Amino acid sequence: MDAQRTLRRPISCVGIGLHSGNKVQLSLKPAPAGFGVRFRRTDLGGVDLPATVQHLAGIQLATALAHDDVAVETVEHLLAALVSMGIDNVLIELNSPEVPIMDGSAAPFIYLIQEAGVKPLAVPRRYLKIVRPIAISRGDKRIALFPSDHFKITYSISYDHPLLRHQSRTLRVTEDTFIDEIAPARTFAFLKDVEMLRQNGLALGGSLDNAIVLGETGVLNNALRFEDEFVRHKILDAVGDLALVGFPVIGHLVAHRAGHALHTEFVAKILEETEAWRVVEAPVDVPSVALGAPARETAPARLAN
Numbered sequence: 521m522d523a524q525r526t527l528r529r530p531i532s533c534v535g536i537g538l539h540s541g542n543k544v545q546l547s548l549k550p551a552p553a554g555f556g557v558r559f560r561r562t563d564l565g566g567v568d569l570p571a572t573v574q575h576l577a578g579i580q581l582a583t584a585l586a587h588d589d590v591a592v593e594t595v596e597h598l599l600a601a602l603v604s605m606g607i608d609n610v611l612i613e614l615n616s617p618e619v620p621i622m623d624g625s626a627a628p629f630i631y632l633i634q635e636a637g638v639k640p641l642a643v644p645r646r647y648l649k650i651v652r653p654i655a656i657s658r659g660d661k662r663i664a665l666f667p668s669d670h671f672k673i674t675y676s677i678s679y680d681h682p683l684l685r686h687q688s689r690t691l692r693v694t695e696d697t698f699i700d701e702i703a704p705a706r707t708f709a710f711l712k713d714v715e716m717l718r719q720n721g722l723a724l725g726g727s728l729d730n731a732i733v734l735g736e737t738g739v740l741n742n743a744l745r746f747e748d749e750f751v752r753h754k755i756l757d758a759v760g761d762l763a764l765v766g767f768p769v770i771g772h773l774v775a776h777r778a779g780h781a782l783h784t785e786f787v788a789k790i791l792e793e794t795e796a797w798r799v800v801e802a803p804v805d806v807p808s809v810a811l812g813a814p815a816r817e818t819a820p821a822r823l824a825n
């Protein structure tokens with residue numbers, strides 16, 4: 521059985537919020553099967569905010585969730601780490617509206633999850649398996665999902681900047697490939713945009729410690745972690761935003777020049793296109809299936825949770 525997972529023990533860290541610049545405490549706590557991924561604002565009295573597209577709030581530079589007056593911002597790097605490590609059930613406590621930005625990548629969250637340890641639960645995991653293509657485009661921005669036996673991403677970006685004109689990468693996303701090739705890739709921003717954000721009271725916590733900053737001709741940071749760190753970070757963001765489906769996805773995601781707004785619009789579209797996917801209890805390549813047990817399918821109606 522491909523079992524649901526949670527953490528072995530609670531774990532915490534402290535970082536700063538990208539926009540507020542304030543100190544934030546983040547705690548990850550084990551949760552039972554079927555609990556899902558939920559945020560809880562400890563400063564606002566314990567209202568749970570499930571990490572699903574139904575709770576999507578505004579998209580600016582990052583992905584935010586809200587329910588009534590309770591909001592959590594910049595969720596995508598943490599969600600990407602959790603889904604890639606197979607953590608289906610976890611309570612995420614925050615004492616502030618922002619998930620700490622850490623170093624601008626998902627690597628610190630991977631480290632936290634590894635420190636806490638992973639615990640399998642006695643309930644099978646369910647996946648959303650794509651059986652027909654789904655696509656949307658907005659101008660020259662495109663995103664689509666195609667049937668595939670694995671979760672794969674092809675991402676391409678193009679900018680009018682000498683350092684990152686065109687970058688493209690295809691990757692089969694597994695726990696190992698995510699940890700090694702995607703999680704360390706940092707978010708990036710253009711210096712001219714950073715100056716504008718600051719004037720509007722945003723990105724007050726932003727610095728060269730938590731973002732790659734691009735000047736006119738090059739990066740202001742000392743070094744890149746990968747030659748194509750930019751497109752790798754876009755893959756990281758897509759993994760995190762796609763987690764708002766509420767299940768790990770089995771399919772090939774293909775995106776060109778997309779961003780949080782298009783990613784999350786696409787997640788809502790996926791859930792509307794109920795003919796284009798099935799909820800299955802195991803991917804077709806797990807050992808139990810190889811031994812002859814077919815992947816079981818459950819009715820799409822069970823998505824409503």
Ligand SMILES: [Zn+2]
Nearest residue numbers: 596597707757
């Ligand atoms: Zn990002």
